[in-house]
Amino acid sequence: GDSVTQMEGPVTLSEEAFLTINCTYTATGYPSLFWYVQYPGEGLQLLLKATKADDKGSNKGFEATYRKETTSFHLEKGSVQVSDSAVYFCALRNSGTYKYIFGTGTRLKVLA
Amino acid sequence: GAVVSQHPSWVICKSGTSVKIECRSLDFQATTMFWYRQFPKQSLMLMATSNEGSKATYEQGVEKDKFLINHASLTLSTLTVTSAHPEDSSFYICSARGGALAGAGFGELFFGEGSRLTVL
Numbered sequence: 086g087d088s089v090t091q092m093e094g095p096v097t098l099s100e101e102a103f104l105t106i107n108c109t110y111t112a113t114g115y116p117s118l119f120w121y122v123q124y125p126g127e128g129l130q131l132l133l134k135a136t137k138a139d140d141k142g143s144n145k146g147f148e149a150t151y152r153k154e155t156t157s158f159h160l161e162k163g164s165v166q167v168s169d170s171a172v173y174f175c176a177l178r179n180s181g182t183y184k185y186i187f188g189t190g191t192r193l194k195v196l197a
Numbered sequence: 198g199a200v201v202s203q204h205p206s207w208v209i210c211k212s213g214t215s216v217k218i219e220c221r222s223l224d225f226q227a228t229t230m231f232w233y234r235q236f237p238k239q240s241l242m243l244m245a246t247s248n249e250g251s252k253a254t255y256e257q258g259v260e261k262d263k264f265l266i267n268h269a270s271l272t273l274s275t276l277t278v279t280s281a282h283p284e285d286s287s288f289y290i291c292s293a294r295g296g297a298l299a300g301a302g303f304g305e306l307f308f309g310e311g312s313r314l315t316v317l
Contacts, residue, residue, distance in 0.1 A: 089240075121308075126310075127310050127311070128201070128203070128290055128308040128309050128310040128311050129241075129290065129292075129308040130308070131305065131306075131307075174240070174241070178306075183229060183231075183246075183294055183306070184231075184243060184246070185231075185243070185292075185306060187240045187241045188240055189238070189239055189240040190238075190239075190240060
């Protein structure tokens with residue numbers, strides 16, 4: 086079945102460091118890919134998405150490129166801030182369905 | 198963006214009692230809502246898909262009689278944990294799918310803030 090694999094956390098970085106959170110997926114068909122962020126005590130918020138191969142999603146300085154050849158959707162940010170501390174979830178939604186498959190989440194902690 | 202609100206945000210109950218959690222789409226009509234359960238340090242597990250006016254569709258391994266889902270209107274879905282036990286303690290999150298006529302991104306999923314249930 087469809088699945089999403091994320092790198093295990095927690096990831097601890099200093100402010101202004103470069104961030105990469107790896108995400109790979111397994112899916113039949115042509116899924117849409119998403120990154121969601123969950124701040125402490127809150128629900129999930131859509132951070133960015135990409136709906137087809139080679140699309141790049143971006144928001145708030147975060148970027149991720151849909152790589153079909155490597156089945157990956159790695160999240161990157163050039164310079165993280167303390168306020169980016171949260172749990173990040175990679176997810177996919179296969180075409181023809183509204184079911185989302187989530188990765189296990191990666192906790193990011195950014196130190197001042 | 199569209200707002201989905203859950204209530205209560207946290208609840209503590211005694212073993213054997215039932216607890217109801219509400220999920221409301223505040224500014225759009227949600228024909229479909231989803232209920233997830235999130236375990237500590239684990240991913241969200243889809244429990245069921247709720248369609249307005251019809252019976253919920255449960256994922257394999259989720260007890261229908263244990264987790265009652267009602268989607269009575271286009272803006273409200275409820276999850277009732279019946280005869281709760283300590284192993285039901287978890288973080289429950291609902292999400293709602295925006296529709297084309299509702300102003301929300303078509304097909305995009307909007308999440309509530311979650312409800313933490315602790316069963317003593």
